[in-house]
Amino acid sequence: MPIDNPTHAEPTELMATKLRERSGFKREVGHHDDADLDLEAATFIESQASRIEALEAENARLREALTPSGDTKADYMGEFSFGITLSAGGEEDYRRMVPWTTIKEIMAAILARSALTPERPKK
Numbered sequence: 779m780p781i782d783n784p785t786h787a788e789p790t791e792l793m794a795t796k797l798r799e800r801s802g803f804k805r806e807v808g809h810h811d812d813a814d815l816d817l818e819a820a821t822f823i824e825s826q827a828s829r830i831e832a833l834e835a836e837n838a839r840l841r842e843a844l845t846p847s848g849d850t851k852a853d854y855m856g857e858f859s860f861g862i863t864l865s866a867g868g869e870e871d872y873r874r875m876v877p878w879t880t881i882k883e884i885m886a887a888i889l890a891r892s893a894l895t896p897e898r899p900k901k
Contacts, residue, residue, distance in 0.1 A: 844888055844889050845885070846881075846885060851878055851881075855875070858881065859873045859875050860873070860874055
């Protein structure tokens with residue numbers, strides 16, 4: 779999110795003003811530090827905007843990975859299995875795939891546990 783974006787001009791000015799106030803900076807006419815502080819504030823704001831964008835993108839990826847859909851079903855089906863040993867007349871080992879319904883329940887539990895959903899399951 780560039781700083782010169784007109785839709786973000788007002789929050790940028792507000793943030794610059796808050797940074798000046800927080801640092802005890804008094805704006806004086808002709809003060810040589812004005813430009814330095816404005817540049818520092820602009821740099822800080824831009825770095826925070828980039829950080830927020832990265833966090834929002836990561837959040838979207840995590841939500842997508844934990845939301846049942848055709849894509850996640852294709853990714854997760856066959857990915858999880860468990861072994862069963864039957865010993866009637868000799869031991870035989872079988873691999874059973876975890877059903878899609880169970881995978882969706884696990885995804886819902888992870889979402890609830892991470893507080894990405896409003897309600898957490900009762901124990």
